[in-house]
Structures are given as structure tokens and as C-alpha cells.
Amino acid sequence: MKNVFYLLFASLIVFSSCGNSTEKQADDMADFVEDSEFKDAHDTPRAANLTGEGALIEISVADGIAGNAYALMADSSSNKYLLVIHEWWGLNDNIKEEAERLFKALDGVNVLALDLYDGKVATDPDQAGAFMQAVKEERAKAIVEGALSMAGPEAEIASIGWCFGGGWSLKTSVMAEARGVACVMYYGMPLQKADELAPLQAPILGVFAEKDGWITPEVADNFENLAKATGKSIEIHQFDADHAFANPSNPAYNEAAAQKANALALNFLKENL
Secondary structure: OHHHHHHHHHHHHHHHHHOOOOOOOOOOHHHHOOOHHHHHOOOOOOOOOOOOOOEEEEEOOOOOOOEEEEEEOOOOOOOEEEEEEOOOOOOOHHHHHHHHHHHHHOOOOEEEEEEOOOOOOOOOHHHHHHHHHHOOHHHHHHHHHHHHHHHOOOOEEEEEEEOHHHHHHHHHHHHHHHHEEEEEEEOOOOOOOHHHHOOOOOOEEEEEEOOOOOOOHHHHHHHHHHHHHOOOOEEEEEEOOOOOOOOOOOOOOOHHHHHHHHHHHHHHHHHHO
16 A cells, blocks of 8 residues: 555656646756756856866777776776766866866776767857757667776666766766665756656765756755655755756856855765766
8 A cells, every 4th residue: 555655646746846837847957958047047157177087988888889987997807886867068178177176085986987978078058959869869878888888787876967967977877776775966867756766776965056057956855755755875965046956067156055065966966976
């Protein structure tokens, strides 16, 4: 009876989160691209001065077209992996710097910043929107699966991502199934159906913005309710900030909120990875 209640509750959550067309909600963030306010909320990123130790590598992908990743590998052999997923800008130097920051803070963890845009990097919102809309679900999943295969069947896999990458961090951890040990998603569109979330075994840390007009507090609350109703471990934090507040290359970067969110994310990864 308890399981029946959970499934019924989850179904009601999905209906309420998707059924109101007046809300700025969508199954995929690409649906926001036609919204001029969404574009205006993403200022052109400042140039980063990357002086990192990572290297671009190719990942074997089942569709025969190699994928790309910015890789930072632990000095000694390790089965611990953190898969980093970029924002709608693509795998730019800011994301590579974030990968470097996390690599330095996590001892003995291999970090792979995946390129779901296949080499394309945007420098303005119109370009970013076009790149995000052009992403094919099958190709992106094939790249993620390639990274999971590279990590191996015995790997412990965590994921982290922002904006577009926040949603893909969740999808990555779902795909990792039993190998998944931690999922961090910053203001990305969550999955909204119980069956899509079902394979997930990793605990979730969700970082959201109270002033976000798209991945709204209601979206975050509905996702938390769905995750709990389907037996997932989830921890949600909402900050008094705008969408993309944690991007240091964003002219509207909220340093205080970002530092708090990043500290939570790092502690969460250390505890679970």
C-alpha cells in the first residue's frame, strides 16, 4: 500500500509540474531559448585565464564519432571519477577552471569535463542558445556513456553541472546506475517523471536560485517531492540569487552565494566519493 501511495504521489507531482502552460517550465532547457528574458539573463562571459594542468582527450563513443573531454587524472590509479558537465556556453575555459578547482580539492579523483557540444563554444547568448537547441539527446547520451565506459565497471562515479549541465549531471548519474555515488546539479532542469528517475542510485545535491525565473523555486520543490516520493536521497538548497549565480565568468556573479554553494557541493562530493 505504501508503494502504491508513493507512485500515485509521484504521478501527481509530475502532472502539477508539467500541466500549467503559464509557468516557465519545460522538459528541457532548450525550450527556454526563444525567451528573450532567458537570453538576457546570461551575460557574455568574461574571458578566463586558464593555466591548468589538464589535457583534452578523445573518448571512444559507440556511434563511432569520438567525444572530447578535458581530463585531469589522479597521480596514482583510481576508480573514482567526477564527470563535469558544462553550461550552455560549452566546454570553455571557465568550465575547465572549475574542473581544475575540483580536481585540486578532491584527493585521488579523476576529473573529466565532458564536451556535449562536440567542440563548439559560444561567446554570446544567441550562439549559446543555438548550440543548446542543436544538442541531440542520443548523441549527448552516447558521449556520457563513452565516459562511463572509460571509467570502467568498477568505478565510483559522481557528476556535477551548471545550467544546461545541471540537468545533464542528473541524467549522467541516472545512467551511471549502481556506479553512481553523488550527483550535484546547479540550477538545471530536473527530470520530472518517476520512471526516468527510477535507475538513479546516487544521492542528489540540488543548488537552486530563489530569483530564477525559469528553474523556479516551484520546479526545485516539485523535484524534491518527486525524488523523495520515489525513494531517492536528496538535499536541496535555494539561494537568494539569480540563475547562473555561481559562474565566476558571469558579470552578475554572486560571490557570497557561490562560495556557500561551492562549499556545500565540495563537502557533499568528499562525503560520497
